[in-house]
Amino acid sequence: MAPMECREESISYRPIGVIRSPHVDPRRTPIQPRYAAGIAGSIEIFPEFSAGLDDLEGFSHIVLLYHFHRSHGSRLRVVPYLDDEERGVFATRAPHRPNAIRMSVVRLVRREGNILHIEDIDALDGTPVLDIKPHVPRFGVEGAVRSGWLESVDEATATRRGRRDP
Numbered sequence: 001m002a003p004m005e006c007r008e009e010s011i012s013y014r015p016i017g018v019i020r021s022p023h024v025d026p027r028r029t030p031i032q033p034r035y036a037a038g039i040a041g042s043i044e045i046f047p048e049f050s051a052g053l054d055d056l057e058g059f060s061h062i063v064l065l066y067h068f069h070r071s072h073g074s075r076l077r078v079v080p081y082l083d084d085e086e087r088g089v090f091a092t093r094a095p096h097r098p099n100a101i102r103m104s105v106v107r108l109v110r111r112e113g114n115i116l117h118i119e120d121i122d123a124l125d126g127t128p129v130l131d132i133k134p135h136v137p138r139f140g141v142e143g144a145v146r147s148g149w150l151e152s153v154d155e156a157t158a159t160r161r162g163r164r165d166p
């Protein structure tokens with residue numbers, strides 16, 4: 001594909017499964033796995049993809065890629081949950097994005113056939129799953145990491161807002 005051709009391209013994906021979680025209200029759902037510590041859920045992988053889960057149980061954490069099925073519309077400037085100032089959407093994890101693709105690293109508790117039991121889930125019940133990958137710290141970045149505007153948010157504020165505490 002020539003570089004410019006993909007600008008008009010629409011891409012469709014087929015879900016491989018669905019997230020089951022106790023979260024039903026977006027306004028009361030933790031905003032990241034870190035703030036959903038210990039909250040249990042599961043992922044039902046559709047039977048035709050179940051063989052792809054083999055060997056996953058050796059990993060303590062998995063990367064979930066999923067579709068934000070209850071997010072509508074996108075904005076390029078947003079006020080993120082942990083801040084009161086507008087930011088460019090790509091400098092945030094805010095929901096209203098050009099493509100409703102989301103990512104969470106969650107704890108894998110165990111596999112039972114085509115079901116993955118997980119913890120630390122920050123997605124709503126019924127969220128369609130696009131892909132699962134093992135979380136591999138060895139593939140992560142090395143050296144100093146900067147966290148942009150998030151460095152000015154103190155831990156207590158992040159935890160309170162992240163957990164949706166009043």
Ligand SMILES: C[S@@+](CC[C@H](N)C(=O)[O-])C[C@H]1O[C@@H](n2cnc3c(N)ncnc32)[C@H](O)[C@@H]1O
Nearest residue numbers: 026029030068069070071093102103123124127
């Ligand atoms: C800030 S997003 C973070 C999601 C993911 N960890 C990420 O960084 O891409 C989490 C919030 O999205 C909302 N949410 C979760 N699942 C959703 C879904 N399936 N459709 C729309 N909104 C959802 C909830 O309000 C939740 O608090």
